[in-house]
Amino acid sequence: xxxxxxxxxxxxxxxxxxxxxxxxxxxxxxxxxxxxxxxxxxxxxxxxxxxxxxxxxxxxxxxxxxxxxxxxxxxxxxxxxxxxxxxxxxxxxxxxxxxxxxxxxxxxxxxxxxxxxxxxxxxxxxxxxxxxxxxxxxxxxxxxxxxxxxxxxxxxxxxxxxxxxxxxxxxxxxxxxxxxxxxxxxxxxxxxxxxxxxxxxxxxxxxxxxxxxxxxxxxxxxxxxxxxxxxxxxxxxxxxxxxxxxxxxxxxxxxxxxxxxxxxxxxxxxxxxxxxxxxxxxxxxxxxxxxxxxxxxxxxxxxxxxxxxxxxxxxxxxxxxxxxxxxxxxxxxxxxxxxxxxxxxxx
Amino acid sequence: xxxxxxxxxxxxxxxxxxxxxxxxxxxxxxxxxxxxxxxxxxxxxxxxxxxxxxxxxxxxxxxxxxxxxxxxxxxxxxxxxxxxxxxxxxxxxxxxxxxxxxxxxxxxxxxxxxxxxxxxxxxxxxxxxxxxxxxxxxxxxxxxxxxxxxxxxxxxxxxxxxxxxxxxxxxxxxxxxxxxxxxxxxxxxxxxxxxxxxxxxxxxxxxxxxxxxxxxxxxxxxxxxxxxxxxxxxxxxxxxxxxxxxxxxxxxxxxxxxxxxxxxxxxxxxxxxxxxxxxxxxxx
Numbered sequence: 319x320x321x322x323x324x325x326x327x328x329x330x331x332x333x334x335x336x337x338x339x340x341x342x343x344x345x346x347x348x349x350x351x352x353x354x355x356x357x358x359x360x361x362x363x364x365x366x367x368x369x370x371x372x373x374x375x376x377x378x379x380x381x382x383x384x385x386x387x388x389x390x391x392x393x394x395x396x397x398x399x400x401x402x403x404x405x406x407x408x409x410x411x412x413x414x415x416x417x418x419x420x421x422x423x424x425x426x427x428x429x430x431x432x433x434x435x436x437x438x439x440x441x442x443x444x445x446x447x448x449x450x451x452x453x454x455x456x457x458x459x460x461x462x463x464x465x466x467x468x469x470x471x472x473x474x475x476x477x478x479x480x481x482x483x484x485x486x487x488x489x490x491x492x493x494x495x496x497x498x499x500x501x502x503x504x505x506x507x508x509x510x511x512x513x514x515x516x517x518x519x520x521x522x523x524x525x526x527x528x529x530x531x532x533x534x535x536x537x538x539x540x541x542x543x544x545x546x547x548x549x550x551x552x553x554x555x556x557x558x559x560x561x562x563x564x565x566x567x568x569x570x571x572x573x574x575x576x577x578x579x580x581x582x583x584x585x586x587x588x589x590x591x592x593x594x595x596x597x598x599x600x601x602x603x604x605x606x607x608x609x610x611x612x613x614x615x616x617x618x619x620x621x622x623x624x625x626x627x628x629x630x631x632x633x634x635x636x637x638x639x640x641x642x643x644x645x646x647x648x649x650x651x652x653x654x655x656x657x658x659x660x661x662x663x664x665x
Numbered sequence: 666x667x668x669x670x671x672x673x674x675x676x677x678x679x680x681x682x683x684x685x686x687x688x689x690x691x692x693x694x695x696x697x698x699x700x701x702x703x704x705x706x707x708x709x710x711x712x713x714x715x716x717x718x719x720x721x722x723x724x725x726x727x728x729x730x731x732x733x734x735x736x737x738x739x740x741x742x743x744x745x746x747x748x749x750x751x752x753x754x755x756x757x758x759x760x761x762x763x764x765x766x767x768x769x770x771x772x773x774x775x776x777x778x779x780x781x782x783x784x785x786x787x788x789x790x791x792x793x794x795x796x797x798x799x800x801x802x803x804x805x806x807x808x809x810x811x812x813x814x815x816x817x818x819x820x821x822x823x824x825x826x827x828x829x830x831x832x833x834x835x836x837x838x839x840x841x842x843x844x845x846x847x848x849x850x851x852x853x854x855x856x857x858x859x860x861x862x863x864x865x866x867x868x869x870x871x872x873x874x875x876x877x878x879x880x881x882x883x884x885x886x887x888x889x890x891x892x893x894x895x896x897x898x899x900x901x902x903x904x905x906x907x908x909x910x911x912x913x914x915x916x917x918x919x920x921x922x923x924x925x926x927x928x929x930x931x932x933x934x935x936x937x938x939x940x941x942x943x944x945x946x947x948x949x
Contacts, residue, residue, distance in 0.1 A: 392756070446939045451700050451759055455888045456938055459931045462885060470924045584881070588763060595760070627775055634767035641760050642747070 342653055343520075347603045351513055358505050367501045370508035372613045374570040376606035377512050379593040380519060381562035383605035386594055388523055389555045390535035391450075395457030396590045398464040399436055399560040401582030403428035403567025405468065405475060408483040408577040421486030421572065428568035429561055436560020440553040447549075458584060465582040480578035483571040498572070508569055512606075515565060520602060522558065531555050592633065595640040597647050604649025611648070670797050672915060678799070679911035681807035684903050686869060687887035688813065689862030694891050695899040696834055696854045699748065699758045703765035704887060705880030706773075707859055711736045711866025712875045713773055716782045725787035729867035733860050739769075740859020744852055752851065766884075773877045784870040806868050813861070818900045830854065886910055889934040910934065 354373065358366045378400055385391045407424030414420055443456055468475050475481055488496045488507060498504040522528060533541045534548055542548050571577045580586055590609075597608015612633070619629040640647055690704040701707075714732030719725055743765055751757045788805065791798035821827040833840040833850055841847045866880070873879060894906025910930060917926035 392760075443935075443939055448939060450756060452892070452938060454700075454759060455885075455892065456935050458885060458888070459935050463928050463931050466924055466928045470922065470928070584885075588767075591760070591763075628771075631768060631771035631775070634764055634771060637767065638747070638761060638764045641757055641764065 372610045373512045374566045376609040377566035379605040379609035381559045382590050382594045385559045387599040388531050393457040394587050395460035396563050397582050397587035398460045399432040399563035400567035402432040403564035404571035404577035407568040408481040419489050425568045429564040432564025433561030437557035440556030444549040444552040461584045461587045465579050468579045480576045486572045592637045598649025601649035676912045676915045678803050680908045681810040683911045684907035685810040685865045686883045687890035689858045690887045691891045691899050691903045693858035702763035705884030706766040706769035707862035708866035709880035711863030712870035713777050715867035715870050716784050732867040733864035736863025737856050737860030741856040744855040782875040786871045
């Protein structure tokens with residue numbers, strides 16, 4: 319890559335806006351992860367059980383945010399990769415007898431499987447120039463294909479009943495073993511995994527790769543004219559996105575003790591779109607927080623008889639509001655709040 | 666021989682029903698470029714209105730027409746409140762129509778409940794053609810499907826309204842500069858597409874059990890009908906697309922399980938989408 323091309327890639331997005339975001343993002347991430355680390359020390363019981371699930375859904379939301387916020391690509395098929403991760407760990411732990419920890423193999427298989435599937439599908443579609451809305455329809459079909467496949471091979475996958483998945487054990491050879499059966503060790507393992515994945519993803523998206531991807535979002539034709547292999551970058555981005563969804567799915571299955579066809583479904587896929595729209599598509603931590611907030615709210619409100627039937631309706635209306643009024647989601651709202659304060663304190 | 670005839674009649678009937686279900690989507694997508702992800706919910710809404718009206722003693726035909734008008738009105742209101750502000754941002758219309766699906770489905774669940782409902786067939790029996798018997802109601806719906814497409818073709822190609830619409834499709838700015846009320850015509854097309862979706866939902870209701878998600882299966886198949894047929898090829902494209910998707914489903918179901926056939930059809934449709942994104946039956 320020439321120097322000119324690189325700087326053009328940088329110019330392709332709004333540099334000042336981004337510099338501001340990075341600063342706030344880091345602060346928000348530190349606060350959020352610290353808060354999550356403290357929660358089990360203060361509260362016990364159901365919250366400690368359920369929060370890791372929501373963190374993993376947050377990871378799934380991040381997998382869409384890198385696509386949508388950075389690449390300008392929306393996928394209605396993230397659940398397909400999530401399900402590949404979930405069923406991989408479930409099937410390996412159920413059927414394989416291995417000399418090594420089967421959960422490791424399951425996670426590895428689920429993650430690489432989902433990543434590879436996304437790479438292949440991404441290459442297949444992007445290399446032919448399938449864009450925006452067409453891509454949405456293709457990924458919509460992908461979700462249905464995976465869901466139906468899982469349902470129809472019921473003698474292996476358990477079909478509609480879902481697949482029971484054990485809690486995994488963390489082991490280091492025969493030296494050290496820690497069962498994640500209890501909620502406390504599970505909580506911190508998931509938190510660690512999510513944190514590491516977040517840090518790595520942020521690093522990748524701030525590397526030249528991420529900048530080129532933003533360039534593609536802002537002006538695909540210009541990036542092509544500058545000599546960037548746009549389909550290849552889109553494919554890699556989609557592969558990374560599938561990989562993240564696969565990690566989330568694998569850990570989710572072992573935490574929740576099941577993998578279910580609805581984990582691959584269209585409705586679940588579009589739930590991810592709602593989380594990201596509400597949390598903020600341009601901010602990874604925003605998407606992560608969006609998933610946790612919406613999922614917690616959904617859980618809480620569904621337990622109240624008077625409004626449980628109205629929550630999904632309300633969620634749909636919030637989604638509309640997020641698209642029309644708050645295009646940057648919660649992350650954008652928080653950011654503008656800080657911006658205002660700065661203005662107020664300046665003379 | 667018997668199998669052949671039954672496959673042919675099945676394919677024809679499935680093609681026509683699918684064309685009916687996809688037609689509203691094809692109109693809105695092809696003429697004003699809005700990807701109506703709420704199409705499935707509009708079908709479902711039409712089916713529920715019809716169920717509700719017939720249950721209260723209204724004759725079937727009147728129920729279907731009233732339901733279609735109601736869905737058309739819902740479409741018009743949605744267009745007026747939200748969609749018309751987003752015509753220049755196609756991606757947002759996709760997300761907003763999907764939000765319409767979510768909201769409409771929840772409203773249906775709250776108002777009508779989640780149980781499976783059945784609409785009685787207005788015409789029982791079958792038409793005997795010697796060795797094979799064709800279900801009478803499906804045949805009539807198939808005929809209506811053809812009639813609907815032909816009359817839309819008549820409007821588009823033989824009336825002054827049709828000329829205006831085609832002018833608008835070709836060049837929106839120019840049509841506006843020449844004094845056409847583009848905003849009004851967009852509204853009409855969106856309303857008409859919604860009306861057709863409601864009509865299709867009402868007509869399809871007696872063939873399937875009605876539940877809040879019945880439109881979903883049709884949504885994705887309708888998309889592939891439109892994409893395979895070619896966007897903008899509202900009339901012939903819809904028929905060709907339906908024939909490809911419906912025909913494949915029928916033929917594949919002969920050799921395998923129905924679910925596997927559907928998986929295979931979606932798979933083939935994605936492959937077609939990649940190699941011929943402008944539609945299979947349109948010239949390059």
